[in-house]
Amino acid sequence: MEEVAARVDGEDAAALAEELPLHGKGTGGGDPGATSGATQNHFPRIVRALGNANFRLFWSGNFLSNIGTWMQNVAQGWLVLVLTNSAFWLGVVGFAGSVPFLFFTLFGGVVADRVNKRRLLLVTQSMQMTLAFLLAGLAYWKVVTVGEVVAIAFVNGLAMAMNQPSYQALVPQLVEREDLTNAIALNAVQFNSSRVLGPALGGYAMALMGIAGDFFLNGLSFLAVLFALARIRYPKEKPARKESMLASLRAGLRYVGCHAQMYVLMWMIGLASLLALGFLTFIPYFARYQLHVGERGLGWLMAGAGAGSVLGAITVAWHGRIRHRGAVIALGSAGVMAALIAFCFSRSYLLSEFLLLVEGYGMILTISAVSVALQHLASDEMRGRVMSIYGTCFLGLPPVGALLAGELSRHMETRIALAGMCSVGLLAFLGFYAFSKPLRELD
Numbered sequence: 001m002e003e004v005a006a007r008v009d010g011e012d013a014a015a016l017a018e019e020l021p022l023h024g025k026g027t028g029g030g031d032p033g034a035t036s037g038a039t040q041n042h043f044p045r046i047v048r049a050l051g052n053a054n055f056r057l058f059w060s061g062n063f064l065s066n067i068g069t070w071m072q073n074v075a076q077g078w079l080v081l082v083l084t085n086s087a088f089w090l091g092v093v094g095f096a097g098s099v100p101f102l103f104f105t106l107f108g109g110v111v112a113d114r115v116n117k118r119r120l121l122l123v124t125q126s127m128q129m130t131l132a133f134l135l136a137g138l139a140y141w142k143v144v145t146v147g148e149v150v151a152i153a154f155v156n157g158l159a160m161a162m163n164q165p166s167y168q169a170l171v172p173q174l175v176e177r178e179d180l181t182n183a184i185a186l187n188a189v190q191f192n193s194s195r196v197l198g199p200a201l202g203g204y205a206m207a208l209m210g211i212a213g214d215f216f217l218n219g220l221s222f223l224a225v226l227f228a229l230a231r232i233r234y235p236k237e238k239p240a241r242k243e244s245m246l247a248s249l250r251a252g253l254r255y256v257g258c259h260a261q262m263y264v265l266m267w268m269i270g271l272a273s274l275l276a277l278g279f280l281t282f283i284p285y286f287a288r289y290q291l292h293v294g295e296r297g298l299g300w301l302m303a304g305a306g307a308g309s310v311l312g313a314i315t316v317a318w319h320g321r322i323r324h325r326g327a328v329i330a331l332g333s334a335g336v337m338a339a340l341i342a343f344c345f346s347r348s349y350l351l352s353e354f355l356l357l358v359e360g361y362g363m364i365l366t367i368s369a370v371s372v373a374l375q376h377l378a379s380d381e382m383r384g385r386v387m388s389i390y391g392t393c394f395l396g397l398p399p400v401g402a403l404l405a406g407e408l409s410r411h412m413e414t415r416i417a418l419a420g421m422c423s424v425g426l427l428a429f430l431g432f433y434a435f436s437k438p439l440r441e442l443d
Contacts, residue, residue: 046182047186048179054174055171055174055183057228058228058229058232059187059190061228062191062225063190064224065222065224066191066195066198067198069221070202070302071214071218072214073302074203074206075206076093076149077090077093077283077298078298079211081285083146083149087282089146090282091403092150093150094281097153097399098395098396098398099396100160101396102392103396105396106252107249108163108391117170118232120162120166121163121166121229124166125159125222125225127159128156128160128222132216132218136218140212140216165387165391184371188368189314192310192313193306195307195309197306198303199298199300200299203295203298203299252385255382256389261441262386265329266393268330268429269393270397271425271428272425273397274397274398275424275425275428276401277394278398279422281398282414285414286344286415290415291352300353301353304353304354304356305360308356308358308364311357311360311361312365316368325369325442326433327440328365328369329439329442330429330430330433331429331430332362332366337425339355339358367394
């Protein structure tokens with residue numbers, strides 16, 4: 001699962017630029033592969049960052065790779081149901097695939113500040129490609145077990161946890177400083193567009209080629225990002241400081257804890273991740289047992305959430321600056337919870353599709369507001385560690401939520417368990433907004 005963010009207008013971008021290091025051409029350590037500002041101006045403002053050849057290569061490679069990843073996500077959930085007919089095992093696989101984010105993303109952020117980010121990304125992407133081909137082989141020869149799916153999901157999650165901080169920290173090195181906010185927005189569009197295309201293509205590919213076909217196509221998709229990483233050029237990185245990894249990590253945690261607005265944002269994103277983000281793990285269950293649709297229907301359900309996210313990203317890019325971010329984050333998150341509660345009780349396929357579109361739209365607005373706010377609030381020296389803490393909260397807690405929902409589904413109806421968790425989240429976000437002055441003052 002990777003970064004989602006928003007684009008701000010010229011005033012916001014200028015403010016962000018004051019806090020960010022100079023990376024592009026004309027900075028004294030410029031990227032020889034970067035295009036000039038004049039060349040970039042030929043690109044429309046909404047896609048300005050793509051004028052940089054390095055970022056364009058990186059963006060397109062990740063877009064193709066993420067499409068493959070979402071294809072695999074659809075096939076993996078369906079495979080678990082075929083093997084077990086159990087919502088509990090869906091929760092276990094979701095937990096295994098995401099729990100490494102909870103324990104390793106923080107250290108991944110520290111590692112990202114100490115090693116060559118491109119080399120680290122080459123290693124982690126190669127690991128994910130190998131695992132996709134392995135899963136394809138096991139599924140094709142029909143020797144796969146749910147235990148093997150759990151193990152592969154865990155190792156894949158470990159590679160992704162180490163990948164995420166380096167991915168986020170590399171982007172500012174590929175664009176001019178004034179284009180960073182646009183680059184973040186374009187990454188959001190890229191990631192969420194893949195959420196639309198990947199599940200839809202995955203559903204059709206699974207129907208035509210079988211489950212193994214989705215895994216194999218995902219393995220091939222990693223060649224795109226590996227090619228991009230091999231070709232991009234960017235400035236040399238400063239040597240890492242000599243302090244220990246634990247000391248660096250403690251410094252980052254203290255920094256967040258001493259800033260009230262960052263502190264409350266971390267709590268909110270963690271709560272949303274715990275109670276709502278694991279919901280996607282159970283969409284195959286609703287598709288098969290409540291809405292009674294097959295592989296294609298599942299693909300379009302997951303694509304619906306992605307379509308909503310794309311619309312949300314376009315809305316942010318079109319309007320520019322997100323004002324009243326505290327209200328957007330708290331009330332938008334409450335709206336997302338309400339949409340998920342309604343989805344739990346929907347028996348109509350079209351209504352369910354619409355509710356997931358609403359969920360995706362609201363989610364990207366709130367995550368965009370959080371991401372831009374953290375970029376503004378964090379100093380350049382601490383930004384990598386702040387984003388790794390954010391990544392831990394955002395990507396590390398969904399597995400716990402998925403496991404909790406899976407366990408609750410053993411004692412009550414799955415829809416009741418998930419609706420109850422989202423109800424707790426809805427009330428909590430309204431409470432955050434009512435009682436947190438730093439949040440209300442966030443603009």
